[in-house]
Amino acid sequence: MCRVCGGAVHEFFDFGRQPLSDAFLDPAGVGHEYFFRLAVGICESCTMTQLIDEVARDRMFHEAYPYHSSGSVRMRRHFEETAQLLLDSHLTGDDPFIVEVGCNDGVMLKTIDKAGVRHLGVEPSGGVAELARGQGVRVRVDFFEESVASAIVAEDGPADVIYAANTMCHIPYIGSIFRGVDALLAPDGVLVFEDPYLGDILRRNTFDQIYDEHFFFFTVRSVRNAAARFGFELVDVERLPVHGGELRYTIARAGRRAPSPAVEELAAEELERGLAAPADFAGFAAGVNRIRDDLMGLLRGLRAEGKRVVGYGATAKSATVTNFCGITPELVSFVCDATPAKNGKLMPGSHIPVRSPEALADPYPDYAVLFAWNHAEEIMAKERAFHEAGGRWILYVPEVHVV
Numbered sequence: 001m002c003r004v005c006g007g008a009v010h011e012f013f014d015f016g017r018q019p020l021s022d023a024f025l026d027p028a029g030v031g032h033e034y035f036f037r038l039a040v041g042i043c044e045s046c047t048m049t050q051l052i053d054e055v056a057r058d059r060m061f062h063e064a065y066p067y068h069s070s071g072s073v074r075m076r077r078h079f080e081e082t083a084q085l086l087l088d089s090h091l092t093g094d095d096p097f098i099v100e101v102g103c104n105d106g107v108m109l110k111t112i113d114k115a116g117v118r119h120l121g122v123e124p125s126g127g128v129a130e131l132a133r134g135q136g137v138r139v140r141v142d143f144f145e146e147s148v149a150s151a152i153v154a155e156d157g158p159a160d161v162i163y164a165a166n167t168m169c170h171i172p173y174i175g176s177i178f179r180g181v182d183a184l185l186a187p188d189g190v191l192v193f194e195d196p197y198l199g200d201i202l203r204r205n206t207f208d209q210i211y212d213e214h215f216f217f218f219t220v221r222s223v224r225n226a227a228a229r230f231g232f233e234l235v236d237v238e239r240l241p242v243h244g245g246e247l248r249y250t251i252a253r254a255g256r257r258a259p260s261p262a263v264e265e266l267a268a269e270e271l272e273r274g275l276a277a278p279a280d281f282a283g284f285a286a287g288v289n290r291i292r293d294d295l296m297g298l299l300r301g302l303r304a305e306g307k308r309v310v311g312y313g314a315t316a317k318s319a320t321v322t323n324f325c326g327i328t329p330e331l332v333s334f335v336c337d338a339t340p341a342k343n344g345k346l347m348p349g350s351h352i353p354v355r356s357p358e359a360l361a362d363p364y365p366d367y368a369v370l371f372a373w374n375h376a377e378e379i380m381a382k383e384r385a386f387h388e389a390g391g392r393w394i395l396y397v398p399e400v401h402v403v
């Protein structure tokens with residue numbers, strides 16, 4: 001049943017039994033992993049694409065949540081620019097106040113703090129929240145929902161901006177979120193959020209955007225429908241080039257702001273492309289299965305030739321790739337990742353060891369699968385010596401290729 005409108009959800013792809021994408025484990029933890037069925041479908045009435053089965057939030061977001069939003073130079077720059085944009089557009093009044101839902105390590109709010117603007121990050125994962133505090137960011141360790149929003153407004157007053165990056169799509173209980181926004185947002189305030197765009201996922205076959213934490217896959221039309229159900233209106237939309245293609249949505253109370261032409265333009269483009277009915281996803285399954293077959297064929301062939309293959313970027317996305325395709329440590333011997341909390345652990349499900357980026361050069365392998373394809377430019381520049389030494393990158397979206 002649709003988590004937005006209660007309509008019937010038509011399942012269009014089943015990835016089978018999958019582990020939690022960020023549950024990196026100690027070798028001693030093997031045998032005690034949690035698995036769930038990762039399947040995705042589209043609501044036949046409101047068009048929201050969503051997971052079929054939901055994982056309890058505190059299994060995914062907790063003290064030891066390992067992902068740091070500031071783990072890439074490009075994303076640090078993106079969030080500095082975002083903070084500046086919010087400061088210049090919606091935070092210009094007298095003593096403005098911004099709340100960020102899922103502030104992670106404070107990558108965006110630290111710029112807001114430096115500007116001296118009142119802010120609060122709401123972050124359920126205690127470890128990353130502590131990092132944010134270390135940056136001077138004010139944080140409440142909690143899951144944002146209606147009751148928390150009411151507590152914040154009682155303490156701090158209404159918010160001019162409620163912002164979220166790569167967080168809204170993680171939250172299945174969207175009704176409580178919108179009721180919370182209703183309680184907390186100033187009459188002319190805005191809710192701004194950015195998440196991977198279903199249009200880009202389908203265009204580029206980036207099936208690895210589908211994993212436990214990504215519950216919703218938004219489009220302009222599905223977000224516009226959802227906002228309207230709760231007394232809000234989608235008033236602006238902007239394409240973002242990060243994480244393989246995202247959209248930034250700006251939502252206001254219904255009737256308070258004139259929608260920009262961009263909303264209708266992109267909604268019309270979606271209607272033309274077809275992102276709203278089960279039949280529109282027929283090609284997706286074929287694309288995913290082709291990538292799996294091509295990638296496994298390549299990796300098995302390289303193994304038969306005695307080539308050394310490693311991975312780069314122990315991303316949450318890579319859990320779907322490794323477990324759906326069946327990539328084992330025999331095919332990819334380890335994965336390099338700079339995140340301290342992932343180092344020395346095993347990848348969920350596949351149990352491929354995670355090592356520091358220095359391990360890449362010790363000695364250089366013949367091939368590296370770039371699981372962090374969304375950071376390709378940054379990582380390839382950083383590891384130029386690997387390529388110069390004859391090493392080759394394996395990419396698998398939009399199709400399997402070697403560079």
Ligand code: TMP
Pocket residue numbers: 071072073312313314315316317336337338339357372374375378379382
């Ligand atoms: P993401 O695609 O969800 O942002 O995850 C990227 C992962 O790749 C994260 O675990 C950090 C890692 N990474 C590196 O190890 N080195 C790098 O240079 C970059 C950009 C990311």
